[in-house]
Amino acid sequence: VKKSVSTIADVASQAGVSVMTVSRVLNNRPEVAQKTRHLVLETVAALGYAPHGAAKTLKSGKTNVLGLVVPDLNSQYFTEIVRGASQAANRLGYDLSLYTTANGQHEVRGISALSHGIADGLALVLPRSSETYLRSLEQLPIPIVLLNHLGAQTHLPAVNGDNYLGARQAVEHLIGLGHRRIGFLSGSLHSGQSNERLRGYREALVTNGLEFNSHLVRQGDWSQTTAFGVTRAWLEEPDFPSAVFATNDFSAFGVIEAIKEKGWRVPDDVSVIGFDDVPMAMQVFPALTTVRHPLVKIGYTALHLLSELVEQREPIVRQILLQSELIVRDSSGQAR
Amino acid sequence: VKKSVSTIADVASQAGVSVMTVSRVLNNRPEVAQKTRHLVLETVAALGYAPHGAAKTLKSGKTNVLGLVVPDLNSQYFTEIVRGASQAANRLGYDLSLYTTANGQHEVRGISALSHGIADGLALVLPRSSETYLRSLEQLPIPIVLLNHLGAQTHLPAVNGDNYLGARQAVEHLIGLGHRRIGFLSGSLHSGQSNERLRGYREALVTNGLEFNSHLVRQGDWSQTTAFGVTRAWLEEPDFPSAVFATNDFSAFGVIEAIKEKGWRVPDDVSVIGFDDVPMAMQVFPALTTVRHPLVKIGYTALHLLSELVEQREPIVRQILLQSELIVRDSSGQAR
């Protein structure tokens, strides 16, 4: 049941004009007589003609698609970024192609296959700081923008949220509530983002005359499950901190889960703060105090920057840092 | 800083063979001498050559992309579908283009612009039951698959979750807990899915000797905000039901929010059940009893079906109904 599809040549012969004239009308060129224009437009409508995307691309060199690569779509962290990117693509008139690096497919098959005649530019949330991956990105013939990249050094343009200041604010909020023993649950080892948050934690302590105690820093991996397990073990030790700053919201959920399981209450017994402000953060009980990592805006801004690069309009800045903001909800309270 | 890009002709001249031979090697045709094949492959690697997507498409008629259209990306309902679709596209070797119908852009600009030389097939979650939109989809020259479509009649292939049986199970669970006054909070008016859920609610009551009382059915619009407002007003009336079945999880969250605000407890005072089982459902407090609408699977299955259609492998069934499953958590309990 294939419907037949008409080409620009069909429209031309049907309207009794040249292919060139149809092309001009379709592209809103001024130098066409009103009468001719109307005739062509009517014929286009009558035939239900739509130009063939690939043919335009081949000739013009523009695909009109922007690619977005994220590690996976399992967490709201990434879907929020996708949401912002999708909004920007819509608004800027680009199609959005979505890729996931799950099981490293594109690293294997070669990222360059994505780039050539398939997208005009690529925005990427790198799965981990892979030097070689980064180097191959730098070789790509199309513009690239990195999102939330704090790993290996590169000259590639990037859009980041401010991890350091956000973390400082979070910890200073806890200090303001009277907490003196504040724990930190980190993300994966060697993660640039988590390291920045750790740095914010540390500086907040030191600046406020508290000692940094490495025993109060525990290793997570961004996941709720791991955070739950780590916290559960931690709770068996003496002197559990009166407040925990988790490096991301999902870890915070895991911390809270473990505390509840022990029969303690949040924030009565322990205060917990997260980072990111994924939509879920305001839905959980108690509603999570957290730092708003502007994920939607990061996605939006990255695609916007990418479009400027694609369209050769030299952007003012190629490294954009978006502010974070402390959101105080119910999981943080006065120290006992 | 544009990097130069090599074409198949560059590879050919560099390797001292014809363009045709390079093409054959690239497409793994058998009729090439081992020596020639090696030579070509080496040259390809040396030049960092990658074939131009648009050129392949123009010649072959295949874009190798599948399009997914969702109303928006604001709720986990849609992002779960996207997740399944993305998994399927990955596995099947297609690129995934993501579109949102937010502010009706594609209805206006014409859906056919999406289809021609841009995607080999389109999967759509329709924003609402729009007859004309549906008719224009039927005219498209590429395969179409509808997701969770229960609106206007159409012969287009579709993948649905079972709304009716899921709803019945939910309500029968409540009846089993001793509830006799059970409310239903609906979705938008004229929504096929919500109507099916309403039908399940009604039949469950009648089958179990309870009366259907239209006063216990209230009108929502899928959103948490509206559900909150409606429930708040409802709570001002006498005889609030002992259990509420909300047509979707987000509505259930709104119902619970309003009940809590009044100072009542869930499920002690009122039981609440949702529908969909979005990831958030298990995170909220109390964890939501709900019906698992297999959203990821729906997305996955739809793209799989779409690929069969695109590849002309006639699928066994063109209308797929995926089972729902009751997930009992903490928001439902014995009637007082």
Next chain:
DNA sequence: CTGAAAGCGCTTACAG
């Protein structure tokens, strides 16, 4: 086993 020609559906110069 290898190659020269034609053509996919458009747009970009170039003429008139």
Next chain:
DNA sequence: CTGAAAGCGCTTACAG
């Protein structure tokens, strides 16, 4: 204001 020709980078017949 309008059109004939060339060509974007590939692949599909057709020869040899």
